[in-house]
Every structure is written in C-alpha cells, then in structure tokens.
Amino acid sequence: xxxxxxxxxxxxxxxxxxxxxxxxxxxxxxxxxxxxxxxxxxxxxxxxxxxxxxxxxxxxxxxxxxxxxxxxxxxxxxxxxxxxxxxxxxxxxxxxxxxxxxxxxxxxxxxxxxxxxxxxxxxxxxxxxxxxxxxxxxxxxxxxxxxxxxxxxxxxxxxxxxxxxxxxxxxxxxxxxxxxxxxxxxxxxxxxxxxxxxxxxxxxxxxxxxxxxxxxxxxxxxxxxxxxxxxxxxxxxxxxxxxxxxxxxxxxxxxxxxxxxxxxxxxxxxxxxxxxxxxxxxxxxxxxxxxxxxxxxxxxxxxxxxxxxxxxxxxxxxxxxxxxxxxxxxxxxxxxxxxxxxxxxxxxxxxxxxxxxxxxxxxxxxxxxxxxxxxxxxxxxxxxxxxxxxxxxxxxxxxxxx
Amino acid sequence: xxxxxxxxxxxxxxxxxxxxxxxxxxxxxxxxxxxxxxxxxxxxxxxxxxxxxxxxxxxxxxxxxxxxxxxxxxxxxxxxxxxxxxxxxxxxxxxxxxxxxxxxxxxxxxxxxxxxxxxxxxxxxxxxxxxxxxxxxxxxxxxxxxxxxxxxxxxxxxxxxxxxxxxxxxxxxxxxxxxxxxxxxxxxxxxxxxxxxxxxxxxxxxxxxxxxxxxxxxxxxxxxxxxxxxxxxxxxxxxxxxxxxxxxxxxxxxxxxxxxxxxxxxxxxxxxxxxxxxxxxxxxxxxxxxxxxxxxxxxxxxxxxxxxxxxxxxxxxxxxxxxxxxxxxxxxxxxxxxxxxxxxxxxxxxxxxxxxxxxxxxxxxxxxxxxxxxxxxxxxxxxxxxxxxxxxxxxxxxxxxx
Numbered sequence: 001x002x003x004x005x006x007x008x009x010x011x012x013x014x015x016x017x018x019x020x021x022x023x024x025x026x027x028x029x030x031x032x033x034x035x036x037x038x039x040x041x042x043x044x045x046x047x048x049x050x051x052x053x054x055x056x057x058x059x060x061x062x063x064x065x066x067x068x069x070x071x072x073x074x075x076x077x078x079x080x081x082x083x084x085x086x087x088x089x090x091x092x093x094x095x096x097x098x099x100x101x102x103x104x105x106x107x108x109x110x111x112x113x114x115x116x117x118x119x120x121x122x123x124x125x126x127x128x129x130x131x132x133x134x135x136x137x138x139x140x141x142x143x144x145x146x147x148x149x150x151x152x153x154x155x156x157x158x159x160x161x162x163x164x165x166x167x168x169x170x171x172x173x174x175x176x177x178x179x180x181x182x183x184x185x186x187x188x189x190x191x192x193x194x195x196x197x198x199x200x201x202x203x204x205x206x207x208x209x210x211x212x213x214x215x216x217x218x219x220x221x222x223x224x225x226x227x228x229x230x231x232x233x234x235x236x237x238x239x240x241x242x243x244x245x246x247x248x249x250x251x252x253x254x255x256x257x258x259x260x261x262x263x264x265x266x267x268x269x270x271x272x273x274x275x276x277x278x279x280x281x282x283x284x285x286x287x288x289x290x291x292x293x294x295x296x297x298x299x300x301x302x303x304x305x306x307x308x309x310x311x312x313x314x315x316x317x318x319x320x321x322x323x324x325x326x327x328x329x330x331x332x333x334x335x336x337x338x339x340x341x342x343x344x345x346x347x348x349x350x351x352x353x354x355x356x357x358x359x360x361x362x363x364x365x366x367x368x369x370x371x372x373x374x375x376x377x378x379x380x381x382x383x384x385x386x387x388x389x390x391x392x393x394x395x396x397x398x399x400x401x402x
Numbered sequence: 403x404x405x406x407x408x409x410x411x412x413x414x415x416x417x418x419x420x421x422x423x424x425x426x427x428x429x430x431x432x433x434x435x436x437x438x439x440x441x442x443x444x445x446x447x448x449x450x451x452x453x454x455x456x457x458x459x460x461x462x463x464x465x466x467x468x469x470x471x472x473x474x475x476x477x478x479x480x481x482x483x484x485x486x487x488x489x490x491x492x493x494x495x496x497x498x499x500x501x502x503x504x505x506x507x508x509x510x511x512x513x514x515x516x517x518x519x520x521x522x523x524x525x526x527x528x529x530x531x532x533x534x535x536x537x538x539x540x541x542x543x544x545x546x547x548x549x550x551x552x553x554x555x556x557x558x559x560x561x562x563x564x565x566x567x568x569x570x571x572x573x574x575x576x577x578x579x580x581x582x583x584x585x586x587x588x589x590x591x592x593x594x595x596x597x598x599x600x601x602x603x604x605x606x607x608x609x610x611x612x613x614x615x616x617x618x619x620x621x622x623x624x625x626x627x628x629x630x631x632x633x634x635x636x637x638x639x640x641x642x643x644x645x646x647x648x649x650x651x652x653x654x655x656x657x658x659x660x661x662x663x664x665x666x667x668x669x670x671x672x673x674x675x676x677x678x679x680x681x682x683x684x685x686x687x688x689x690x691x692x693x694x695x696x697x698x699x700x701x702x703x704x705x706x707x708x709x710x711x712x713x714x715x716x717x718x719x720x721x722x723x724x725x726x727x728x729x730x731x732x733x734x735x736x737x738x739x740x741x742x743x744x745x746x747x748x749x750x751x752x753x754x755x756x757x758x759x760x761x762x763x764x765x766x767x768x769x770x771x772x773x774x775x776x777x778x779x780x781x782x783x784x785x786x787x788x789x790x791x792x793x794x795x796x797x798x799x800x801x802x803x804x
Contacts, residue, residue: 034456034764063802065783066790067409070803083803084405093804342761346801348794349763350781370779374765380781 002082004388005241007400012243017329017394019244019289020280021386023078024316025071025255026298026339028351028370032306039297039306039341040352041369043313047320048333048354048368055331055356057365058378060386062337068348074336075258079291080242080387081235088261089173089230095163096257098155102232107171107200110228111154111162112179113138113221114187122183126160127221135160138221145210150203164207164226172197173231175204187225200229237263238289242391247283249276250293259291273315277322284326292323298346301339309341330357330393332386333368350380357393404484406790407643409802414645419731419796421646421691422682423788425480426718427473427657428700428741430753430772434708441699441708441743442754443771445715449722450735450756450770457733457758459767460780462788464739470750476738477660481640481693482789490663491575491632497565498659500557504634509573509602512630513556513564514581515540515623516589524585528562529623537562540623547612552605566609566628574599575633577606589627602631639665640691644793649685651678652695661693675717679724686728694725700748703741711743732759732795734788735770752782759795 029038062069062077063084072093073083091108102108113127113135127135139156142164146152150168157163174194178187190204204226215222238246240263248259249269256266267283269276276292283290294316300309323331334353337346352373363377374380378389391397431441464471464479465486474495475485493510504510515529515537529537541558544566548554552570559565576596580589592606606628617624640648642665650661651671658668669685671678678694685692696718702711725733735758740751754775765779776782780791793799 030761030763035766036764038763059781064406064409064790065780065787066792066794066799067413068794068799068801070801073803084409088803090804347761348791348799370763371766374779374781375777380783 002085004080004082004384005236008080008242008388008391008397009240011398011400012391013396013398014243015395017288017396018284018326019330019390019394020292020323020328020332021078021290021390022292022294022323022331022333023075024294024297024313024333024335026301026337026346027335028338028340028347028349029301029309030340030342030349032342038370039301039309040313041371043310043317045313045317045368047317049366051320051331051333051354051356052365052368052372054360054362055354055365056360056363056378057368057373057376058353059350059370059373059380060334060353060383061350061380062383066348068346069337070346071254071336072258075255077383078334078336078386079238079262080384081262082384086233086235088233090228091163091173091230092232093254094157094161094228095165096261097254098157098163099253099256100153100155100163100165101260102165103167104232105167105169105171107166107173107229107231109164109226111164111224111226113160113162113224115220116223120186122180122185122187124220125179125183125225130160130221132156132159135162135221138215138218141214142211145207145214147203147206152207160221162224166200166203166207168203171200171203173200173229175200175229177225177227177229178208179225179227187223190226232261235262239263242289242387243396244288246289246291247287248291248293249279250291251276252293252295255293255295264291273319277319280323281326297335298339301341302344304341304344306341330355330390332390334386351383353378353386355389355393359393359395404487406482406484406786407638410482410644410790410793410799411642413800413802414793415798415800416645417797419690419798420686420728421732421792421796422694422725422730422734423480423692423792424694424696424725424733424735425477426696426699426715426735426737428703428739428748429737430740430742430749430751431703431711432742432744432751434744440772441703441711442715443773445712445719447715447719447770449719451768453722453733453735453758454756454767454770454774456762456764457756457767458762458765458780459770459775459778460755461752461772461775461782462736462755462785463752463782464785468750470748471739472748473656473738474660477657479785480736480738480788481664482643482786483637483664484786488635488637490635492630493565493575493632494634495656496559496563496630497567498663499656500559500565501655501658502555502557502565502567503662504567505569506634507569507571507573509568509575509631509633511566511628513566513626513628515562515564515626517622518625522588524582524587524589526622527581527585527627532562532623534558534561537564537623540617540620543616544613547609547616549605549608554609562623564626568602568605568609570605573602573605575602575631577602577631579627579629579631580610581627581629589625592628634663637663641665644691644789645798646690648691648693649689650693650695651681652693653678654695654697657695657697666693675721679721682725683728699737700741703743704746706743706746708743732757732792734792736788753785755780755788757791757795761795761797
C-alpha cells in the first residue's frame with residue numbers, strides 16, 4: 001500500500017470542511033522566448049491573483065522530473081494515487097473516455113477498424129480513417145454479438161476507434177494486442193502467457209470470428225484489431241483513503257471516468273463552466289470534496305494557440321468568484337500537467353499550484369503564475385502529495401505519532 | 403530495476419537531437435564568508451551567463467542531502483543510475499582510475515605495499531610511502547605471477563598503491579580485506595563468508611604466497627595487502643536505458659572508467675579542454691549524447707585555492723562557444739558534487755546545474771551561480787533525475803500513459 005494512503009487512512013478525521021480541487025487541464029505553459037511570460041502569466045487573472053495573495057503557491061511534478069504524463073497518470077497523481085503504482089491500461093482509459101461504467105469483471109479493449117485485402121492481409125491499419133458516420137453503425141452491428149457466459153459491449157469512440165468490453169467472471173486482461181503494427185501481414189491471433197487470461201483469449205477469438213463475418217462486406221472497415229486489453233486495477237476508494245465524500249463535476253467523459261475510477265460520485269456537470277459552478281453550489285451540502293475539471297486550457301495548448309489559451313485562463317478566472325462565494329475551507333487551483341502552446345503537446349514541466357486556505361503559510365505571492373509558483377511556499381513537490389496537503393489545510397488529519 | 407530506467411526504457415524515442423553533458427568536477431563551492439560569493443559567482447563567465455539566460459537553472463543533490471559523494475557515486479547519479487542502488491567497490495574504482503578495462507569475469511583489488519618486520523608483523527602499512535620509482539618495478543615483478551586457471555594483472559597506481567586483477571570464471575568478489583588497519587600484527591589471510599567467493603580466496607592466498615617470496619628482499623616494500631576486493635556490478639548500458647549512443651570525452655582515467663562502466667564509447671580526449679572540444683566536433687555526427695569532463699575545478703578546490711578555482715571556471719567558460727557553435731539541442735553544465743576551496747574537499751552542498759534548450763521554461767536567470775540556481779526553475783532535485791530531464795528537453799521521451 002502506498003505510504004501516503006497508509007498515513008491518510010490512519011490519520012483521517014471528520015469535520016464540516018469543504019475542499020474544492022479545480023483542475024485546469026494542461027495549465028502549465030512556457031514563455032515563447034527567454035524573458036517572456038507564459039500563458040498563465042500573460043492572462044489577466046485578478047481573481048486568481050487575489051487567491052494567490054491569501055494562499056500558498058508551488059510547482060507540482062506529475063510523475064518524476066522529465067516525465068510527461070497522459071491524463072490518466074496526471075489525474076491519479078492529483079488524487080493522491082502514485083501514478084507509478086497505479087498504472088491504468090489503455091483499454092480502460094479508452095472506456096473511461098466514453099463514460100463507459102467499467103466494473104470489476106470487465107475487460108476493456110481499444111478497437112481499431114482496419115482494412116484487409118483479398119488475402120486477409122492488412123492494407124490499412126486505420127481503415128482509411130473511416131468517418132464516424134460510417135463507423136458508428138458498424139459498432140451497433142458488432143454490439144449484437146453474443147458469446148455464451150459473457151456480456152459483450154461495443155461502443156463507438158471516433159472515426160476508426162471503438163471500445164470493446166467483455167464482462168464475465170474469470171476474465172483477466174493480460175492478452176497481447178492483435179494489431180501487428182504493420183501492413184501486408186495478417187492480424188495476430190489473441191495470445192496470452194497468463195493462464196488466468198486463457199478464457200479472455202477464447203472470448204476474443206470467438207468475438208473476432210463473428211466480427212469478421214459481420215464486417216466482411218463493409219469497405220474500408222472490413223475488420224478490426226484489438227489493443228490495450230486490460231482490466232480496471234483494484235483501486236481503493238477516495239472515501240476509504242481520505243475519509244471524504246467526493247463529487248466530480250467534469251464535462252468531458254475521460255475525467256468523469258478517472259473520477260469514477262477512484263469511486264467519486266460523478267455529478268451532472270452540464271456543458272459550461274457556469275453550469276459546473278451551478279452544480280457545485282447545488283451539491284455543496286452533499287459532499288466534503290469536489291473535483292472540478294476545465295478542459296480548454298489543455299485543448300488550446302495542444303492547438304498551439306497561445307492567445308486562445310490565455311483567453312481560456314481568463315474564462316477560468318472569471319468563474320472563481322462563484323466558487324469563493326461558497327466559502328470553501330480549502331480551494332486548490334492546479335493542472336494535471338503542463339501543455340505549453342509552444343510545444344503543442346503535454347509536457348513534463350512542473351505545474352502551477354495554488355492552495356488558498358486560512359491555514360496557509362502565506363508566502364508573499366501577489367499573482368498566480370509559473371514564476372511566482374517557482375518561489376512559492378510549497379516549493380516543487382510530487383503531485384501525489386497534494387491530497388495530504390489539501391486534507392491538512394482542511395484540518396482533516398490527526399497528528400502522526402505522539 | 404530503478405523507477406527511472408523502467409520509465410526511460412519504455413518511453414525512449416529516437417530523433418536527431420544532440421545532448422552535451424559538460425561536467426565540471428566539484429563545480430559547487432562556498433563563499434569564504436557570509437555575504438560573499440562562491441568561486442563560480444566570483445568568476446567572470448559571460449558565456450555561461452548567456453546560457454543561463456536561455457536556459458533553466460537548479461541545484462542537484464548528488465545522493466541525499468548531507469551526503470558527500472566520491473567521484474563514482476557523483477557521476478553515476480549524473481548518468482541517471484541511482485548511486486544508492488549501483489554501488490561500486492573500491493577495487494573496481496581503483497582499476498577504472500588507471501584505465502584498466504574491467505570485464506565481467508574480473509575481480510579487482512586495491513593493493514597497498516607494506517613493510518613487515520622480522521617476525522612477519524606489519525611495521526608500516528604504507529611501506530614508508532615508497533616512491534613510484536621504487537614501487538613501479540615491483541609491480542612489474544608481481545605481474546609475472548602465474549596461477550592456474552586465472553589471469554593475474556598487477557598494475558602500479560602511485561607510490562605504495564597498486565591494482566591487482568584476477569580474471570577467470572567462477573570468481574566472486576565478497577572477500578574481506580587482508581589489511582588489519584593496524585601495525586604490530588600480521589596481515590590477515592583472505593577470508594569470505596560467501597561460498598561463491600571460495601575460489602577467489604584460494605587464488606588470493608596463492609597470489610600472496612608468491613608475492614611474499616618475490617618481495618622478500620625489497621625494503622621497505624617487502625609485502626602487500628589487499629583491500630576493496632570487488633567485481634564490477636551488472637550495470638545496464640546507457641544505450642539500453644536511454645536509447646542514446648554516447649561518447650565520453652574525458653582526460654582523466656577515472657572518468658573514462660566511469661563512462662566505460664555504463665558502456666559509453668570512450669573517445670580520445672587529448673590533454674586540454676581545447677583538445678576535448680576538437681574531439682567533440684570531430685565526433686559530432688557519430689553520437690547522440692556526449693559526456694565531457696573537466697577535472698581542474700575539483701583539483702583546485704581540493705588544494706584550497708579559491709583564486710585558482712575561479713581561474714579554472716573562467717577557462718571552462720571560454721570553451722563554451724566551441725560547444726554552442728555545434729548547436730546542441732540540449733547543453734547541460736553541472737558538476738558531480740561540490741568541492742569548496744574553503745573546505746579543501748568534496749562536500750554535500752547541492753550542485754549548480756544549467757540546462758539550455760529551446761524547450762526550457764526560462765526562469766529569468768541572468769547568471770550561472772549558486773544563488774541564481776537556488777531560485778531557478780529546476781528547484782533542488784536529486785541528481786539522478788538529470789538524465790530524464792535531458793531526454794525530455796531533447797524530445798526523446800514519449801508520454802507516460804494515455
């Protein structure tokens with residue numbers, strides 16, 4: 001068991017405090033040139049700056065220095081689950097990303113439609129990036145597949161991508177991809193080295209036989225390959241490890257899924273930040289801990305659009321008064337990783353983090369930005385320590401030892 | 403396997419980037435009094451300061467806070483090998499220090515010439531610090547020793563110090579020193595508690611019998627004692643763990659040896675920094691990663707000569723343009739530990755570190771020195787994380803998780 005959870009399990013205490021964890025996805029950025037400002041530093045953020053003045057700043061390291069996390073490890077870290085200890089398979093993340101409610105008996109798989117030639121060899125691993133209009137109905141046909149003793153679910157994701165879930169007792173997820181990562185060869189058969197996954201191999205074989213028959217006349221998507229075959233790992237619940245009842249308010253399915261993974265309640269978040277703030281207010285008395293997720297700081301960064309990311313940060317800033325009006329005991333603003341628009345991708349750079357609470361050791365910060373965070377009172381710290389810090393500032397942890 | 407290497411093995415990717423790791427041995431220093439400047443801060447370093455302006459600074463902790471490393475752990479840390487996990491025996495380091503190319507079947511031993519009295523008791527553990535002129539020919543005589551099934555190598559190091567290597571199958575290195583660390587007693591017999599090292603004990607006994615006969619008339623060096631008996635531990639190659647082809651350009655044998663330990667190619671470095679830069683240029687297209695080592699910042703520190711260390715740092719600074727002219731993707735300047743001239747020794751103080759690359763989060767630094775590094779964007783970090791940071795800045799690591 002992780003050192004963090006060993007401590008928080010034994011030290012947790014209850015009170016009426018409220019903690020809000022506001023995650024601006026990919027918040028951290030880069031200046032475009034030496035001496036320049038990052039997106040967050042460029043944005044006009046009077047409300048975040050006011051929080052910085054009555055809080056403590058720092059930079060969080062999502063995994064270890066130099067390692068760029070995906071959304072999964074990024075959020076697990078923020079939730080206090082060491083991302084190196086809790087590794088989530090690709091199939092599971094893909095299923096979470098479409099809001100599929102994975103249970104403990106489910107094996108989740110990323111599917112790719114592909115094109116086979118007349119000899120059964122792969123001519124296109126992505127079926128010409130077949131459109132959603134064409135692929136979605138094919139998924140509905142595949143969803144009709146019946147295999148004795150197992151429930152089969154097939155859900156479309158986007159273009160050539162789909163999710164397949166096998167639900168049944170005695171299924172394990174240690175099965176190799178059937179995608180050979182090459183064209184001109186046949187898809188691989190499902191194989192495993194794990195005796196406990198033998199049943200999954202049989203199910204996958206039967207699924208592929210039926211799928212081949214169903215898709216045989218569909219061009220270009222006349223077959224599919226299976227990747228990232230995995231089960232949801234056993235993960236202790238958020239309530240168990242921290243003693244807090246947690247609600248998640250996230251617009252995008254992936255983040256609802258990640259919250260569900262640690263057994264948070266997933267609340268209806270609507271479509272906008274305004275909707276999310278209204279939900280927060282409505283649910284205020286029902287939970288101790290709220291995870292709110294804002295996607296667009298990441299997507300604008302991924303687009304390489306510095307100015308758009310600045311605007312999205314200003315939009316986030318404008319939502320702060322609706323949150324502070326509820327008077328949370330602890331309000332944290334941070335990101336799951338950096339997404340510098342200069343790089344158009346996630347990055348390893350440490351993430352600006354702000355904790356505002358009465359129990360903060362105020363550090364003289366006057367604004368929220370990477371440079372201020374670099375000099376802030378939290379220093380640079382592994383993201384997995386954010387949760388014990390949150391609980392501490394909410395007076396939800398007893399003293400360790402006498 | 404170390405957490406770092408588990409990640410870098412699975413995430414490594416190839417490109418045409420070039421990384422230069424320039425290690426100024428013992429770079430870190432201390433001011434002579436409160437409010438004063440360190441050696442690095444006193445030196446006039448326009449080129450390093452320019453790098454600081456387009457880079458990110460920090461302080462690296464070689465092992466853990468408070469622990470002063472030798473050259474071995476210091477460099478292993480910089481190479482990304484946790485110095486607490488990869489511990490190198492003294493005999494191995496001594497052999498590396500004279501450029502002896504140790505193989506996997508070699509047991510390496512530090513030898514000390516000593517003086518025995520007429521009763522066979524030690525009267526001088528260092529044989530009166532016998533001169534190199536006297537000791538070197540004795541080593542040549544000892545090098546003639548033949549033991550069936552084993553190759554024996556005896557190499558002189560300096561004054562009373564030598565290296566003995568036994569090469570053969572079935573030899574392990576868990577044998578106690580024969581030096582009792584006292585005079586007036588007899589040297590100890592080779593002993594082990596490890597059944598796998600029994601053969602080494604037999605070989606060492608036979609070696610000492612023959613050595614006693616060979617040296618019996620040589621005063622004061624009429625015998626020798628064996629210390630630091632050790633094998634090279636299994637160490638994964640640099641290329642394996644990082645996917646980079648690495649060349650080492652170091653003038654001193656110890657640092658060539660440390661590079662060889664992680665399977666870098668050891669290039670002819672000449673005698674001067676100018677020679678080293680010329681070699682770097684000549685080998686530029688043959689490697690992805692270059693380790694360049696500069697010794698004199700350490701040796702002047704060990705001499706307690708503040709001004710001489712300042713001059714050596716200025717010499718290093720003058721070499722920077724020859725390196726930047728090659729346009730490395732990532733240029734790192736750091737040390738393996740601090741060697742404050744005030745202390746005349748290695749120290750535990752964290753080490754000034756500079757990463758210059760386009761993907762840096764610039765931190766507003768205007769000069770390279772301990773104070774600037776303390777406020778830098780890398781913060782204080784374990785030295786073993788420098789390699790993942792180097793790879794990240796060179797775009798040589800995939801994202802971790804989806």
